[in-house]
Amino acid sequence: MTKPVHFNILARDSQSPARLGQLDLPHGSVQTPIFMPVGTYGTVKAMTPRDLNEAKAQIILGNTFHLWLRPGLDVIKKHGGLHRFMAWDKPILTDSGGFQVFSLGALRKISEEGVTFASPINGDKLFMSPEVSMEIQAVLNSDIAMQFDECTPYEIKGQPTSEKTARASLEMSLRWGDRSLKRFRELNTGNGLFGIVQGGMFENLREFSLDAVSQQGFDGIAIGGLSVGEPKPEFERILNFTASKLPEHMPHYLMGVGTPEDLMLGVSLGIDMFDCVMPTRNARNGWLFTRFGDLKLRNSGYKDDDRPLDPTCTCYTCQNFTRSYLNHLQKANEILGSQLNTIHNLSYYLQLMTEVREALSKDRFSAYREEFHQNRQRGVEPGQD
Amino acid sequence: MTKPVHFNILARDSQSPARLGQLDLPHGSVQTPIFMPVGTYGTVKAMTPRDLNEAKAQIILGNTFHLWLRPGLDVIKKHGGLHRFMAWDKPILTDSGGFQVFSLGALRKISEEGVTFASPINGDKLFMSPEVSMEIQAVLNSDIAMQFDECTPYEIKGQPTSEKTARASLEMSLRWGDRSLKRFRELNTGNGLFGIVQGGMFENLREFSLDAVSQQGFDGIAIGGLSVGEPKPEFERILNFTASKLPEHMPHYLMGVGTPEDLMLGVSLGIDMFDCVMPTRNARNGWLFTRFGDLKLRNSGYKDDDRPLDPTCTCYTCQNFTRSYLNHLQKANEILGSQLNTIHNLSYYLQLMTEVREALSKDRFSAYREEFHQNRQRGVEPGQD
Numbered sequence: 001m002t003k004p005v006h007f008n009i010l011a012r013d014s015q016s017p018a019r020l021g022q023l024d025l026p027h028g029s030v031q032t033p034i035f036m037p038v039g040t041y042g043t044v045k046a047m048t049p050r051d052l053n054e055a056k057a058q059i060i061l062g063n064t065f066h067l068w069l070r071p072g073l074d075v076i077k078k079h080g081g082l083h084r085f086m087a088w089d090k091p092i093l094t095d096s097g098g099f100q101v102f103s104l105g106a107l108r109k110i111s112e113e114g115v116t117f118a119s120p121i122n123g124d125k126l127f128m129s130p131e132v133s134m135e136i137q138a139v140l141n142s143d144i145a146m147q148f149d150e151c152t153p154y155e156i157k158g159q160p161t162s163e164k165t166a167r168a169s170l171e172m173s174l175r176w177g178d179r180s181l182k183r184f185r186e187l188n189t190g191n192g193l194f195g196i197v198q199g200g201m202f203e204n205l206r207e208f209s210l211d212a213v214s215q216q217g218f219d220g221i222a223i224g225g226l227s228v229g230e231p232k233p234e235f236e237r238i239l240n241f242t243a244s245k246l247p248e249h250m251p252h253y254l255m256g257v258g259t260p261e262d263l264m265l266g267v268s269l270g271i272d273m274f275d276c277v278m279p280t281r282n283a284r285n286g287w288l289f290t291r292f293g294d295l296k297l298r299n300s301g302y303k304d305d306d307r308p309l310d311p312t313c314t315c316y317t318c319q320n321f322t323r324s325y326l327n328h329l330q331k332a333n334e335i336l337g338s339q340l341n342t343i344h345n346l347s348y349y350l351q352l353m354t355e356v357r358e359a360l361s362k363d364r365f366s367a368y369r370e371e372f373h374q375n376r377q378r379g380v381e382p383g384q385d
Numbered sequence: 386m387t388k389p390v391h392f393n394i395l396a397r398d399s400q401s402p403a404r405l406g407q408l409d410l411p412h413g414s415v416q417t418p419i420f421m422p423v424g425t426y427g428t429v430k431a432m433t434p435r436d437l438n439e440a441k442a443q444i445i446l447g448n449t450f451h452l453w454l455r456p457g458l459d460v461i462k463k464h465g466g467l468h469r470f471m472a473w474d475k476p477i478l479t480d481s482g483g484f485q486v487f488s489l490g491a492l493r494k495i496s497e498e499g500v501t502f503a504s505p506i507n508g509d510k511l512f513m514s515p516e517v518s519m520e521i522q523a524v525l526n527s528d529i530a531m532q533f534d535e536c537t538p539y540e541i542k543g544q545p546t547s548e549k550t551a552r553a554s555l556e557m558s559l560r561w562g563d564r565s566l567k568r569f570r571e572l573n574t575g576n577g578l579f580g581i582v583q584g585g586m587f588e589n590l591r592e593f594s595l596d597a598v599s600q601q602g603f604d605g606i607a608i609g610g611l612s613v614g615e616p617k618p619e620f621e622r623i624l625n626f627t628a629s630k631l632p633e634h635m636p637h638y639l640m641g642v643g644t645p646e647d648l649m650l651g652v653s654l655g656i657d658m659f660d661c662v663m664p665t666r667n668a669r670n671g672w673l674f675t676r677f678g679d680l681k682l683r684n685s686g687y688k689d690d691d692r693p694l695d696p697t698c699t700c701y702t703c704q705n706f707t708r709s710y711l712n713h714l715q716k717a718n719e720i721l722g723s724q725l726n727t728i729h730n731l732s733y734y735l736q737l738m739t740e741v742r743e744a745l746s747k748d749r750f751s752a753y754r755e756e757f758h759q760n761r762q763r764g765v766e767p768g769q770d
Binding site: 041045075321324329334338 | 426427428430431432433434435455456459460463464470471472669688689691701705706707709710712713714716717719720721723724725
């Protein structure tokens with residue numbers, strides 16, 4: 001069997017660890033650095049596949065846990081996988097389902113074998129383990145599956161997680177990683193599997209995890225357990241430390257991150273892949289990201305503002321609609337508001353990544369990053385020119 | 386000033402009063418018979434303007450009452466009218482706002498001068514009259530405005546409306562029609578104004594109203610006061626009676642109707658224009674109209690049905706998605722479900738009108754209507770081929 005995931009670094013920034021790359025996957029190639037829109041229940045909320053194509057999405061994320069519960073595996077199996085089910089023919093990455101299972105709190109019980117929990121849909125008693133997660137992801141037939149791991153929480157019962165607990169957690173994740181790899185290879189899907197670095201807020205544990213995960217035989221490596229409630233300086237400290245030690249040749253994926261500024265920081269540290277619900281969720285709440293800062297549509301100053309969200313943006317929303325119209329749709333709770341806002345936010349995130357790649361290809365990433373921050377800090381005010 | 390509305394009859398059915406026509410309006414020509422999707426708050430719910438274009442919408446309806454309250458006239462004036470506000474450059478028809486004002490029940494007070502009522506948005510005391518309605522519609526700059534009238538209810542306090550009440554109501558509507566025309570002419574918008582036939586369930590009153598409205602000088606004529614809660618035989622009796630006496634040379638608009646079967650009946654009686662919230666509202670509730678009958682998506686038989694809604698339909702939804710996927714989106718309350726269902730339902734309604742026009746152009750409307758009923762009665766069952 002040929003290797004399902006090929007990753008080539010096409011250019012390196014001369015002033016930072018940032019790199020331009022290409023990830024070849026069963027359903028197509030992905031240019032990195034890239035942002036992956038999140039499609040929890042087999043839909044990136046409020047976006048048709050053609051909207052996603054137009055926004056230049058190259059790869060999207062599906063949630064294993066959600067799809068397992070609804071519509072269930074039989075339905076997706078009948079479609080031959082998630083691609084046909086949701087009519088998306090480009091690459092898909094699926095998470096392992098672990099993060100959602102652990103989020104159930106009192107409803108779940110963890111053991112070495114796996115996690116027993118009650119379905120939040122119908123209360124059925126269910127069991128998830130590394131093997132079960134791989135079997136589900138094989139049915140989904142995602143281009144990239146993620147290992148089953150435990151995402152070490154930042155706090156437990158109001159106290160920061162102790163080093164001892166974080167170590168026990170990451171060691172179990174390592175064993176679960178081996179079991180994930182073993183079962184995934186048996187399933188012979190032709191897809192790739194990524195490992196996940198844990199270790200909480202402890203640099204020694206992060207290094208220990210990273211060295212071990214790098215050796216396990218995964219097709220790529222992810223940083224997990226960030227953006228889980230920790231203060232921003234802690235986030236930056238662990239991201240800096242961990243990213244600097246990632247194995248050069250593998251694709252680097254920073255899970256669940258983040259704002260445009262977070263993405264720019266990640267790229268500068270050598271991250272290749274990002275996902276986050278922020279652009280889609282905030283869009284539905286009327287929070288728009290633009291080149292010139294963030295814009296909260298419900299602000300009454302936008303009521304009669306007849307300019308586009310961002311005059312430099314080429315998305316369908318900015319080409320056709322005014323802030324005033326979007327303010328109206330938001331206040332009237334119209335579905336079209338969610339559609340147009342999501343089109344814009346994802347277009348902005350993906351355009352940002354396109355510009356980052358262009359800058360990297362010309363070795364002017366640092367200058368681009370400087371412009372980015374200047375523009376973002378300028379701010380979007382109602383009534384400004 | 387040249388006449389804003391030109392209506393030409395291009396072909397007549399040899400076996401019924403059905404006719405093929407063309408309505409030339411300031412923002413373009415409309416081929417009739419036609420269905421007009423309803424865009425209450427400046428958006429056909431869950432549809433972008435390009436979705437509407439792709440579904441072959443030629444003209445849409447806007448609600449004067451809703452837009453007056455939100456976003457308000459200042460905002461729409463700043464955009465130069467409703468077209469630019471909602472980024473729809475084809476014709477728009479607006480209702481007069483009367484129907485919504487009267488629906489407020491105890492919250493409104495009617496006099497010869499007009500209607501006083503409390504805003505359902507913020508409780509403000511407001512006043513609407515024929516003159517106010519024309520002024521609002523002039524700001525909206527719709528291609529076709531509707532006269533301000535009173536829609537005679539089918540029942541008042543549980544009793545069918547008496548002939549005396551229905552007569553007083555239609556006589557006031559006639560006076561309001563004259564006032565509407567006078568104010569509309571003064572406003573000199575370059576758009577058209579339609580009159581409305583009332584008269585409740587009384588044929589003599591319908592005939593009286595129709596004769597008077599036909600003479601008032603409107604650019605088109607509408608049948609109002611149907612589909613307001615009356616039994617189906619009453620609807621058909623009054624529609625048959627009234628449609629048969631409509632002035633031949635004017636465009637005929639049946640307001641607020643209806644199912645695909647209602648549209649086919651209307652066409653056979655010489656109706657040219659229809660509007661109804663049914664295809665859009667039902668779509669959001671998972672009720673799909675198809676050539677082969679109606680399909681309720683939540684039916685568990687569709688859970689693993691991997692066929693399109695209608696194999697003969699060329700809409701984006703039917704070309705890309707399975708009933709199973711749409712069943713899943715409906716059960717998960719995903720916004721994309723509303724989008725895809727609305728695309729299908731409007732595409733079906735508009736395709737039906739396209740096929741009606743093709744049949745009329747070949748003088749085979751009766752045969753087409755027969756096929757339509759056979760197909761619709763066949764039914765859509767989960768699991769059938």
